[in-house]
Amino acid sequence: MKLTDKWIFWAFLAVFLPAGATISAATSAATQVQDPPSSSADDRVIEDALDALRNQEFEKGLGLLQGLADQANPEALFHLAEIKRLGIGGEKSVPTAIMYYRLAGKMGNAKAAMKLANILYFDGGGTPTEISEALAVWQTYALQDNAEALYLLGLIYWNGENGRTPDPLRGYGLVWRAAESGYNDAVQSELTMRAQLPGDARAAGQAYGERLAELGFTDELIGMNLLVEGWQPDEKKAAEKPDDWTTVWRLEVGFAMREEDANTMMAQIKRDHGEIIVGLFGEVVEAPNRVGRYRLLFGPIKGLHSAVNLCVSLKRGGFDCFAKPPD
Secondary structure, eight states: OOOOHHHHHHHHHHHHOOTTOOOOOOBOSSOBOOOOOOOHHHHHHHHHHHHHHHTTOHHHHHHHHHHHHTTTOHHHHHHHHHHHHHTTTSOOOHHHHHHHHHHHHHTTOHHHHHHHHHIIIIISOOOHHHHHHHHHHHHHHHTTTOHHHHHHHHHHHHHTOTTOOOOHHHHHHHHHHHHHTTOHHHHHHHHHHHHHSOHHHHHHHHHHHHTHHHHOOOSSOOOGGGSOTTOOOGGGSOOOOOSOGGGSEEEEEEEESSHHHHHHHHHHHHHHSHHHHTTOEEEEEEOTTSTTOEEEEEEEESSHHHHHHHHHHHHHTTOOEEEEOOO
16 A cells, blocks of 8 residues: 655654654764764754754755755755655755765765665665675774664674575574663574574573674684584475464465465475475465455565565565554
């Protein structure tokens, strides 16, 4: 279901433009990750611009932000990126938004850099260049204790996404560190990972997380000798059919007029894109509210980021796909 322009506008105001709002990265005892300070005069101009946008005075608000952006103000560039991504007061342009995010990120704006990485990785074309840039951003901010970057990288290393060999202890260590900082998404994931690892493997992963600034990121797998031979994360093992699809994260894929066509689609996905759905239970079901049509369900999936990533991969393969949360 597409959002209306009006809904997008008010959602933007509520989420991205609250008066005086700031988003700072996670902190550690040694390093505090913050966007570079700006002058109080610039801050007042940005607040005036956001107030104008709240009042739907788009020309005034955009003009104020553009004036600061022309003076290389990273916070103004970040807001311009958000506006172009959502199409506030004009046409939506993701490429222009990416340009602004990248410029602001290069100037040290953490919000812009993280948003750029998320767009490139989850919504981009899946090119090696996009993936490498996203990973580089996340690694940079993970080394500065940014909890979101730690968490996302942890999932990638744990699952072995984008052709990587799973590096579970490194992945666990990153998620553990994010969970230790109180990052909500990481807390449950850490418990799930913890249950799959022997005690000495958990300790090794946590030691890596504690020494991340010293050890950094390499392609060498960590502590695989501490795992039983052939170990794989649960995501790579065969899943059982959920008792109730509406209670889990899942992929809803394609539509077919006949059940046999849906079964053919299922076979094609398993044959040509098996690496995407590995570890997921797949089923052909009749589509609710669409009598005589069939769709494919895959799941259960651990959460939002994994579901979106898998769905994007299936879309690249030519299949309609929707990442659906628990109802």
